[in-house]
Amino acid sequence: MANFASTTQGGDAIAADDASSSRKHAARTSAKPSSRSSSGAGSTRRRNRPGPRQRLLESATRLFTTEGIRVIGIDRILRDADVAKASLYSLFGSKDNLVVAYIEELDQDWRRRWEEMCADRPKPEDRILAFFDMAIADEPKENFRGSHFQNAASEYPRPETDSEHRIRQAALAHRSWCRDTMADLLTEKFGYASRTLADQLIVFLDGGIAGSKMSRTVSPLETSRELAKQLLYTAPMMYTI
Template identity: 60%
Template sequence: MCVIAAASTSSSRAKGSRRRQRPSSRERLLASATHLFTTEGIRVIGIDRILREADVAKASLYSLYGSKDALVIAYVRALDESWRTRYAERISDLSDPKSKILAMFDQAIADQPESEYRGSHFHNAANEYPKPDTDSERGIVEAVREHRRWLLDTLTTLLTELNGYPGLTQARQLLVLLDGGYAGCRIERSTMPLEIAKELAKSLLGAPPADYCI
């Protein structure tokens, strides 16, 4: 009896430990949504599919996020946070603003094989809502734009540091190169378009800045 009781107690402790180690319902929902949205798309994925993947009850999704669209917004913002964090780590040992600018292209290039050449997840999310009809759909597009504004602001700041005066026009030109590189990678299933975009960015940085005024 003592042996059986001890075994039962040990089993209960193991189960309790596994429960404590398991990610929360919120984390599981976001992780499942991220996997499904990035690999298959957003609109094609229904709530029930996310719930099955996450092993979470429907009531939990509505209590934690309120709706699928709110979960999509959380997904886009999580992508943005991840991008910013990884970029900060990539440039942590860099001091030259030009190197920091080119590091954006390096990060985009490094991401493509892992994402199976799906281009930009931010572009893909925006493409699914070409004419947002509701406040929640507009919120999704706005979350994408927040990431884009951060990219533009970061590039502008670095170009201002590099050239000594505001670099908004040149920042927009670099962002267009990044956009085109992402689109090409998705079509060609290769990093070459982004690598070419990086080389063009080097040429642009070596030319007289578009923002320069005599």
């Protein structure tokens, strides 16, 4: 009987040890992520990751707007975007073409944000003043770097190649759109076209942005907005065209 009890107790101890080992193994198994799960998460991240073109443009925008265009080399952009050189040349052909695409992307974003700001501004004079209001809002957020379009054009004062000419043209296209939009709004307000008045307004905007960049305050832009407002509300109905 004593031997039977001893054997029984020993068997119970072994069973308890086995149960304990099973629980520990189960705990380790549940705590450790499966390779399949990790692989799935990685695949999801890769699927949600922007494509090479978008990554290149995002990196170019971040680097060009904060440090300048000419000082940033191709290798720096490729590292930041995590894109192979072959992809850059396949998508854009050259750094200069990437610069053109970067400026055009900035221009489209600027127009979109201007349209959004004007959504609740039915009067043409208020939509003109939105150009100044956008600059006043942007400059502090951009660390008073000035107009990215002016900055890009100033880096190519004497373009020597076709691609450098296209860079300047892309920057000037934004300014031309601003001026032409102002001219159309002036026609809507006064009933006649006045390129001269539009030229004065764009010079106010150019000067306000440049002044804010120099002084690192929005005061010059606020002054230029006030000058634009006075012009808009005091221009004679038969302004010389």
